[in-house]
Amino acid sequence: MYSMQPSTTNRFSQFPLTRLQCNSSARRHCPPKTHLSELQKGLLDWFAEHKRPLPWRASYTPYEVWISEIMLQQTQMERGVQYFKRWMTRFPDVRSLAAASEDEVLRLWEGLGYYSRARHILAAARHIVQEHKGRFPSDLAAIRALPGVGPYTAGAIASIAFGKKLPCVDANVERVLARILNIDTPVKQEPAASNIRETALKLVPEGKAREHNQAIMELGALVCARIPRCDRCPVSVYCISNYEGLTDKRPVPGKKIAVKPFVVATGVLLHRGRIFVQKRHIGRVWGNLWEFPGGKVNEGENAKTAVVRKFLEETGFAVYTAQEYGIIRHSYTTYKITMHCFGVELKNPPCLTDSLPPPPLLTAACAWQWADPAAIETLPMPAPHRKLAQQIFATSEQQCLN
DNA sequence: TATCCGTGGCC
DNA sequence: TGGCCAAGGAT
Numbered sequence: 001m002y003s004m005q006p007s008t009t010n011r012f013s014q015f016p017l018t019r020l021q022c023n024s025s026a027r028r029h030c031p032p033k034t035h036l037s038e039l040q041k042g043l044l045d046w047f048a049e050h051k052r053p054l055p056w057r058a059s060y061t062p063y064e065v066w067i068s069e070i071m072l073q074q075t076q077m078e079r080g081v082q083y084f085k086r087w088m089t090r091f092p093d094v095r096s097l098a099a100a101s102e103d104e105v106l107r108l109w110e111g112l113g114y115y116s117r118a119r120h121i122l123a124a125a126r127h128i129v130q131e132h133k134g135r136f137p138s139d140l141a142a143i144r145a146l147p148g149v150g151p152y153t154a155g156a157i158a159s160i161a162f163g164k165k166l167p168c169v170d171a172n173v174e175r176v177l178a179r180i181l182n183i184d185t186p187v188k189q190e191p192a193a194s195n196i197r198e199t200a201l202k203l204v205p206e207g208k209a210r211e212h213n214q215a216i217m218e219l220g221a222l223v224c225a226r227i228p229r230c231d232r233c234p235v236s237v238y239c240i241s242n243y244e245g246l247t248d249k250r251p252v253p254g255k256k257i258a259v260k261p262f263v264v265a266t267g268v269l270l271h272r273g274r275i276f277v278q279k280r281h282i283g284r285v286w287g288n289l290w291e292f293p294g295g296k297v298n299e300g301e302n303a304k305t306a307v308v309r310k311f312l313e314e315t316g317f318a319v320y321t322a323q324e325y326g327i328i329r330h331s332y333t334t335y336k337i338t339m340h341c342f343g344v345e346l347k348n349p350p351c352l353t354d355s356l357p358p359p360p361l362l363t364a365a366c367a368w369q370w371a372d373p374a375a376i377e378t379l380p381m382p383a384p385h386r387k388l389a390q391q392i393f394a395t396s397e398q399q400c401l402n
Numbered sequence: 403t404a405t406c407c408g409t410g411g412c413c
Numbered sequence: 414t415g416g417c418c419a420a421g422g423a424t
Contacts, residue, residue, distance in 0.1 A: 072420040076411070080420080113408025116422080150422045170420045189403085217420060226418075257405090259416085285407065331415095332408045383409065 032180075032238045039238045040205045040212065046234035047215030050222065052077075055084055060210065062136035063094055065161040069153045070117050077221065083112055095134050098125040106288060106380035113332070115287060115380075120148025138162045159209035167200035168213050172220025178251035179224060182240035186254040261336040265307035266294030266385070267344040268392055269319060271357060274372055277379065278315070278365035285332070290379040292388065293364070294339075303340035311344060315368075316361035319344040325391060330384040341388050 051057070054077075056064040067087060072080045087108060091097040097105070102122055109118035124146040128136060137143055144154040155168035167173075174187040177196045185192045205212050223233050228247045230236045241250045269276040269292075277290045293314045297306040304321050311319045323343030330337050350357055360368050371379065373393050381389065 069420065074408080074419055074421065076409095076419045079410075111409070113410090114421085116407065120422085148422065152421060156420070168420085171418095172420065214420095221420080255404095256416095287407090330409090333406070335408095336415095 032240050032243050036202070037205075039235055040203065040208075042234040042238070043215040043219065044205070044208060044211055047211055047218055051214065051218055052222075055081065055088070057214075060161055062138070062157060062161040064088070066136065066149075066153075066157050067121070069156045069160075070121055070148060071112065073117060073153070074114060075112060079112075083109070094125050094128050094136065097122065098129040098134075102288060103378070103380060107378060110289075110380045110386065111383060113383075115289060117148055119282075119288060120146075123147045124149070136161075138164075140164065140166065156213065159204070159213045161210075163207075163210050165204055165206065165209045167197070167204050168217075169197055169200050170217060170220075172217040172224075173200055175226075175251050176216055176220045176224045179228065179241040179247055180235070180239045182244055182246060182250060183252070184250075185252055187251045188254055257334045259331075259334055259336050261338070263297040263303065263338045263340065264294055265297050265303040265310060265340045265342065266292050266388065267307040267311055267319065267321070267342045268292050268325070268388065269311070269317065269344050269346070270322075271346060271349065271370065274356070274370040275376060276315070276317075276360070277369060277371050277376065277381075278360075278362060279367035281364070281366055286382040288366075288380075289385075290376075290381050291365075291385045295364070297340070304342065307340070307342050307344060314362065314364040317357070318347040320347055325388065328384050328387050328391075330387075332383075337384070339384055339388070341391075343392075 054068070056068040068080070068084055071084055071087070075083075090108060091100065100122065102119065105122045106115060106118050109115060112118075127146060128134060132142070137146075138158075140154060140158045143149055143157050144151075149157070152168050152170050155166045156170075158164040159166045159168060174196055177183070177199055178187050178192070181195065181199065183192045183195065187193065187196060200216075203212070203216070219233070219235070223229050230239070230242050230247060233239070233242075236242045239247070241247045276293070278293055279288060279290050280286050282288050293311050294307055295310040295314070297303050301309075304324075307321060308319055311317050321342045322345045325341035325343060328339040328341060330339065346357055356370055362368060369375075376389050376393075
């Protein structure tokens, strides 16, 4: 007789296990089978038949596996594939990447978010060229030591590119195992995290790490998704939460983080056909990306007043607002911003008609330039600033502001 | 351990 | 529209 046990210490954590007898008179309520090898085979057979033809699955070169894994962090597959193809056209190998400028790498990454991933990729490529003679390391410790490579990605590269018998636990695996094991506590916290990590390790079959790790992640993406499709699942007979009718309650969600709304004002300073842009400090949001100056609108402050104030604070330029470009709304992580956009001009432009203003006194940036619209196209910018730039170019073409 | 770090698609 | 989320890492 099947009996429920505390999920974090259930018998699945004691692989290998013995099969339980199925009550044929109540097939739909058949208790989960527990043969490890059958679960593994079910995953592998399903993957062989249903895996998606992703670009890096053609040859599984370490470089391609690495780039794909970093790109797919917190990114949807279809989007990741598009960026991956474009990336490989421009940077087909580690050496071409290592030789690139950070601006170009970030520009290629623009729109994917979490820009430290791109900065880390470039740093890692240069490290591989210098310390590993351009050859991607196969040793787990060496892989893990690369910037931007954490526990998941190290296991993924070592197993998928090099076939090493290691687990990789991502959000898909957490979800799949939370359901199979019927874990009733948040998966990212203890004791569930250890249970999942240990189970994932026991699940990896000898000599099949590459296929198995992708199989369980693919299952999480295609079948055991947020809304599970248990009728299509090759391993539903091993799934305790399916048996208990609790698949929609697993995994147990973690703590919700409140979204903080705030209002910012941004100014596009135009002077003789050139636009002032500055490069954001690293370590904060949008690190090393180029932006138009601006910032938070204070409580009770007018956006127009705020943009003038922020320009003086961030650049030392005294400006006035010449145009209103409207509002751009944008959300990121836990923030929701309302960006009031202005065209601004210098209060005291230089007397000589062909000269640029004196250098700015930067307080919120590490670099600056007066860029023409074509140059702005080549600079990596945060999504809302790119939106604003495109909006202005459309306007400037109509009004011949140059 | 908790928080920060982006973005666009989906329902 | 708004909440949720999609192959995590660094601090």
